[in-house]
Amino acid sequence: MFSWFGIAISMCCQKCRIQRCNAEYVASFSPSGGLQEEVLPDVDYCIALRAYSLCTRRTAHGCRGDLVYHSAVFRIKELFAQHNCSSDGPTSSAKAPSTSKPPVVDVCNYESRVLALGPAAQQKKYGHCGLFGDPHLRTFRDEFQTCRVEGAWPLIHNRYLSVQVTNVPVVEGSSATATNKITVIFKSYHDCTEQKVYQATTEDLPSAFQDGTRSGGKGESLWIVEGSGGLGTSIIVRQVGRYLTFAIRMPEDLAEENGGLQLCLHGCPRSEVIKAHVLNRQVASSSNSPFFSFFLYFIIPAIKCLVGT
Structure with missing residues (x-):
């Protein structure tokens, strides 16, 4: 089982950007600056999911052997099926962002809390x-x-x-x-x-x-x-x-x-x-x-x- 650990590092010079994909996906559920009560309709959810999938494909070359990346890819497939989303279609919404309400942070989501703290906090290790x-x-x-x-x-x-x-x-x-x-x-x-x-x-x-x-x-x-x-x-x-x-x-x-x-x-x-x-x-x-x-x-x-x- 652990023979997999012996694989040599072949892509160490190309950075895996799966964390950025994850952050963008979480942010896509906050079109009004992080409003917890604002739920995306199914159509917009599929758009966000396709954008997430596209981001993972673009960083695939640098994420070879990274289980964080493979975990995300596996979950994306599950969500496509769960929400009956097609892999074909737009990956961005034409809606203009609203600024009428202040952001509300989801305390049950660590990544949401980090995003709300700004760029400096997002560098946490x-x-x-x-x-x-x-x-x-x-x-x-x-x-x-x-x-x-x-x-x-x-x-x-x-x-x-x-x-x-x-x-x-x-x-x-x-x-x-x-x-x-x-x-x-x-x-x-x-x-x-x-x-x-x-x-x-x-x-x-x-x-x-x-x-x-x-x-x-x-x-x-x-x-x-x-x-x-x-x-x-x-x-x-x-x-x-x-x-x-x-x-x-x-x-x-x-x-x-x-x-x-x-x-x-x-x-x-x-x-x-x-x-x-x-x-x-x-x-x-x-x-x-x-x-x-x-x-x-x-x-x-x-x-x-x-x-x-």
């Missing part, structure tokens, strides 16, 4: 965290560690979600451990999301929350899909052989809100570290390498949980 193998940890601060961390440990704990992993020895008497249980608690946030618990073990990788539902909250604020398509906050849980892997990508300002023991934020305690080094941040943020693009993007507090083997 995303942090990546992943735990895999025996176990290898990449922190939000681009530290790469191999740790013991046997037993239950917190990966993330903030006002949006908490993630705890349980690691067991790979071989009796060895310091190497691997993950056999992952518990994710999605916390209630305003009217956007309901509190939900997702738990995966090596015996059971469910496609639903513990209460049997696959979504919770306003609109598409929180939902589970099998595969790697769609937009929103993405957490990836996969089973590899007898063990589990975890990956997440989130805005740095949200990832660093809380202190305390969080492996994704501060790394492993020194007594648990076997080996560590710091990644080159510039390379990590700009690379289209599958290793880095494995950690999908998302919009807090809209959360998407991806599960699969």
Whole structure:
């Protein structure tokens, strides 16, 4: 399964502009400067969707191997079918923008909030965290560690979600451990999301929350899909052989809100570290390498949980 990580970087010199496409798509739903209550009719929605699709096609060459890009393409196809939109037709509206009302920010959409803050805020960086193998940890601060961390440990704990992993020895008497249980608690946030618990073990990788539902909250604020398509906050849980892997990508300002023991934020305690080094941040943020693009993007507090083997 992870042989894909060995693909060489071939397009590192051409920038993937999928984030710009995503931002333009979100902005297209705010023809009056971000009015939350102003809903686009079906015809205008199809126009916005075609423009989104066109933008992804134009940046396709620079997004090879980028799961953020492939996730968007997959979701666009779903939305075309869901709203009965044709791929042929105009990609822009002739309507003049209205300026009669002040903008209203959608608190359930992180990207909408960032757009409302202006160009400077739109340059905010995303942090990546992943735990895999025996176990290898990449922190939000681009530290790469191999740790013991046997037993239950917190990966993330903030006002949006908490993630705890349980690691067991790979071989009796060895310091190497691997993950056999992952518990994710999605916390209630305003009217956007309901509190939900997702738990995966090596015996059971469910496609639903513990209460049997696959979504919770306003609109598409929180939902589970099998595969790697769609937009929103993405957490990836996969089973590899007898063990589990975890990956997440989130805005740095949200990832660093809380202190305390969080492996994704501060790394492993020194007594648990076997080996560590710091990644080159510039390379990590700009690379289209599958290793880095494995950690999908998302919009807090809209959360998407991806599960699969």
